[in-house]
Amino acid sequence: MSRITIREEGCKGCSYCVLACKRKLIRIDQDRINNLGYNPAVFSDNNEEPCTGCALCAEICPEVLIEVYRQQGRVGA
Amino acid sequence: MQKVFARPATLLETGFHFCPGCHHGIVHRLLCEMLERYNLQEKAVGVPGVGCGVFLYDYIAIDVCEAPHGRATAVATGIKRVQPDHFVFTYQGDGDLGAIGTAEVIHAANRGENFTVIFVNNSVYGMTGGQMAPTTLLGQYTTTSPAGRDSRNDGYPLHLAEMLAPLEGVAFAARVSLHTPAHVKKARRALQRAFETQLEKRGFSFMEFVSACPTNWHLTTLQSVEHIEQKMLSVFPLGIYKNTAAATVRKEGEPADALL
Numbered sequence: 001m002s003r004i005t006i007r008e009e010g011c012k013g014c015s016y017c018v019l020a021c022k023r024k025l026i027r028i029d030q031d032r033i034n035n036l037g038y039n040p041a042v043f044s045d046n047n048e049e050p051c052t053g054c055a056l057c058a059e060i061c062p063e064v065l066i067e068v069y070r071q072q073g074r075v076g077a
Numbered sequence: 078m079q080k081v082f083a084r085p086a087t088l089l090e091t092g093f094h095f096c097p098g099c100h101h102g103i104v105h106r107l108l109c110e111m112l113e114r115y116n117l118q119e120k121a122v123g124v125p126g127v128g129c130g131v132f133l134y135d136y137i138a139i140d141v142c143e144a145p146h147g148r149a150t151a152v153a154t155g156i157k158r159v160q161p162d163h164f165v166f167t168y169q170g171d172g173d174l175g176a177i178g179t180a181e182v183i184h185a186a187n188r189g190e191n192f193t194v195i196f197v198n199n200s201v202y203g204m205t206g207g208q209m210a211p212t213t214l215l216g217q218y219t220t221t222s223p224a225g226r227d228s229r230n231d232g233y234p235l236h237l238a239e240m241l242a243p244l245e246g247v248a249f250a251a252r253v254s255l256h257t258p259a260h261v262k263k264a265r266r267a268l269q270r271a272f273e274t275q276l277e278k279r280g281f282s283f284m285e286f287v288s289a290c291p292t293n294w295h296l297t298t299l300q301s302v303e304h305i306e307q308k309m310l311s312v313f314p315l316g317i318y319k320n321t322a323a324a325t326v327r328k329e330g331e332p333a334d335a336l337l
Contacts, residue, residue, distance in 0.1 A: 002078075012097035014291075014298040020258050038097065056258040058082040062102035063093055068082035 002053030004043050007065040011040035017057035017066065023049045026057060085109035087118055087138050094132060098298030100255040100288035101129055104197055105136055107265050108166075111272050112139065121164040124153045126173030129203045133168055147178030150185040150194060157192045164275060165192040172202040175211040175235050182241070189246025189280040193271050196237060196283065198252075199290040200309065207293030211235040214312055219293070234312055238285045242318035248280035251317040253337065254287040256305040260315075263337045270320060279321055287313050 006017075006026075011034060017026045018041060029042045045051055053070030084090075087109040095101045112121055123141045125133040126149040134141035144152040149167040157165040167174075174182055174196050182194065201219055202208040209219040209226060212234050216225040242250040249271050253264035267284065274282040287309055289301040296304055316333025327336060 010092045014098040016098065016298065016302070019299065019302065036092075053081060055082040059258040059261045060103070062095065062099055064084045064088060064102060064106045066082070067080060067084070069078045070081045072079060 001045070002051045002068070002070045003045060004051060004053075004057060004069070005067045006041055006043055008040035008042065009034050010036070010063050010065050011038060012036060012063060013038035013040060014062060015041065016060045016062065017041050020056040020060045022054070022056070023051065025049075025051055085113055087112050089136055089138055091135055093136065095129065096290075096292040098289055098291040098301055099129070099203075100199075100286065101197060103255045103261060103264075104130075104168075104195065104286055104288070105133075107261070107268050108168075108195065109137060110265065111268055112137075112164075114269070115164075115272060115276060117164045120162065121166070122153075122156050122160070124149045124156065124165065124167040126167065126169040126178060127204075128170035128173045128197075130168045130170055130197060131204070147173050147176070148181055149173065150178060150181040150190075150192075153192045153194075154185055154188070154190050157190060161191075164272075166195055166275075167192070168195045169197070170203065171196070171198045171200065171210045171212040172205070172208075175237060179211075179235075182237075183244075186241045186244050186247050186281045186283065189248070191275055191278050191280060193275050193282040193284065196285045197288050198237070198285055198313065199288045199293075200234070201290050201293045203290050203293055207290075212237075212313075214308060218295075236313065238283060238318050241281075241283050244281075246281050247283060247319055248321040249274040249282035249317075250285075250319045251283070251337075252285040252287065252313060252315050252333075254305060254310065254315055256287075256289065256302045263315075267317060267337060270317070270322070273322070274320075277322075285313075287315070 058066035127146040271282040317336040
């Protein structure tokens with residue numbers, strides 16, 4: 001199963017990644033504030049529609065905080 | 078499990094000073110990816126102008142030379158002529174390149190200086206607090222056009238990619254956007270062609286990035302994406318306006334965005 005990591009301490013909560021994720025696996029955590037004073041984006045996987053490792057969220061992240069790990073094989077597999 | 082996307086090593090770990098939703102960070106990352114792709118870290122020189130992009134030296138692990146306001150293309154001309162084997166690019170905003178530096182960029186382009194200009198167009202003066210820029214859209218509210226930009230008093234938005242493309246010294250001119258992942262991928266391909274233009278010594282290359290400034294537009298980040306899509310792209314059409322590489326010369330009447 002593919003997954004991403006978000007370095008939440010640098011996140012400014014712009015939510016571009018939330019918009020980019022077609023499976024809605026990223027959300028802005030309204031209950032937490034990071035050291036910069038923003039609500040950070042968090043990744044939570046869904047077993048029915050898991051992360052495909054498409055890297056669209058990483059592509060749009062202006063702070064370059066997202067790393068993408070893809071299971072061997074093609075995207076969506 | 079294979080790591081397919083990570084921060085480029087040339088992009089230092091320092092957090093950006095940019096506001097939430099600003100696209101400068103993406104431009105920085107694309108630059109780093111291209112520098113690494115062509116292995117240019119050791120012989121690249123960046124020349125940022127004055128504006129939000131001024132702290133380039135804090136973020137990218139290459140040599141950087143600061144230029145006075147608007148004079149980045151003049152400074153880059155000197156650097157490239159003294160060190161012709163170095164990869165030289167300027168990094169300028171619309172206040173720096175579109176207003177105070179217009180004379181410099183037109184003449185550098187006309188001389189066909191062999192360096193790359195990275196132009197970040199967010200239609201407003203970002204660093205100084207949201208004043209009207211030459212690229213500000215008609216009707217856009219800024220601190221110096223509180224009733225909206227009016228063409229009778231303030232003129233019209235300046236189209237730099239279209240303006241520079243017809244000059245004979247220009248080998249590559251393109252305008253790209255960064256508001257969706259698909260546009261970022263297109264921007265990367267266009268930037269790669271701009272880098273190739275300089276590496277093949279074909280002449281002046283110009284890359285315009287349509288970018289968001291949520292802080293000075295007084296919009297949320299998601300509203301900014303809509304603003305780019307609905308308002309900016311009709312005024313600033315995307316596309317490759319000129320590319321002298323043999324395979325991609327634009328044909329008569331062909332839309333510029335077909336080549337992106």
